[in-house]
Amino acid sequence: MPAALLLYYAPPIVALCAAPDETSNAAMPQVTVYQFKLYDPLRGEWIPARRWGTVSAILRLNNAYVLRETATRIDAAELADDFDGFTPPTFVPVREPLTPELAPATPPRSGWR
Numbered sequence: 001m002p003a004a005l006l007l008y009y010a011p012p013i014v015a016l017c018a019a020p021d022e023t024s025n026a027a028m029p030q031v032t033v034y035q036f037k038l039y040d041p042l043r044g045e046w047i048p049a050r051r052w053g054t055v056s057a058i059l060r061l062n063n064a065y066v067l068r069e070t071a072t073r074i075d076a077a078e079l080a081d082d083f084d085g086f087t088p089p090t091f092v093p094v095r096e097p098l099t100p101e102l103a104p105a106t107p108p109r110s111g112w113r
Contacts, residue, residue, distance in 0.1 A: 028075040028076060028077055029075070029076040030073050030074065030075060030076065031054055031073070031074060031075075031076050031079065032054065032055075032071050032072065032073055032074075033052040033053055033054055033071075033072055033074055033079075033087055033093075034052060034053065034054075034055065034058065034066045034067055034068065034070050034071055034072070035048060035049070035052055035067045035070040036048075036049050036052075036053060036058045036061075036064050036065060036066050036067055037049065037064065037065055037067065038061070038063060038064050039063035039064070041063075046065075049064070050089040051080070051083070051086045051087050051088070051089055051091065052070075052072070052086065052087040052091055052093070053085050053086040053087070054079075054085040054086075056085060057083075057084060057085025057086055058085075060085075072093045074087070074093070078091065
C-alpha cells in the first residue's frame with residue numbers, strides 16, 4: 001500500500017489521547033439515609049444500629065423503626081456493597097452547620113427574666 005493510503009486509515013492522534021471524562025463532574029445520585037433503632041430481645045430494649053439506612057431498607061427489617069429527625073443526604077456511592085440500602089458500620093455523616101434561625105436558642109443566664 002502506498003504510504004499516503006496508510007496515513008488515511010490511521011486513526012487521528014486526538015482520538016488516541018484520553019479525553020477528560022465529562023461525566024466525572026456530574027452530580028452523584030443522592031439518597032437519604034436515617035439512623036434507626038433495633039429491638040434487642042435479650043436486653044428487652046431498643047438499641048441504636050451501627051449502620052444508617054434508607055427507609056425502604058429499614059422497613060425490610062423486623063423490629064426496627066426509623067429516627068426521622070436524623071435524615072441525611074449522601075452520595076449513593078457511600079452505601080455499603082454488602083448490605084443493600086445500608087451504609088458501612090464506619091459511616092460518619094457530614095452535617096451542614098445550623099443556620100442562625102434553626103440554631104437552638106441560648107439558655108438565659110441565671111437570674112435573667
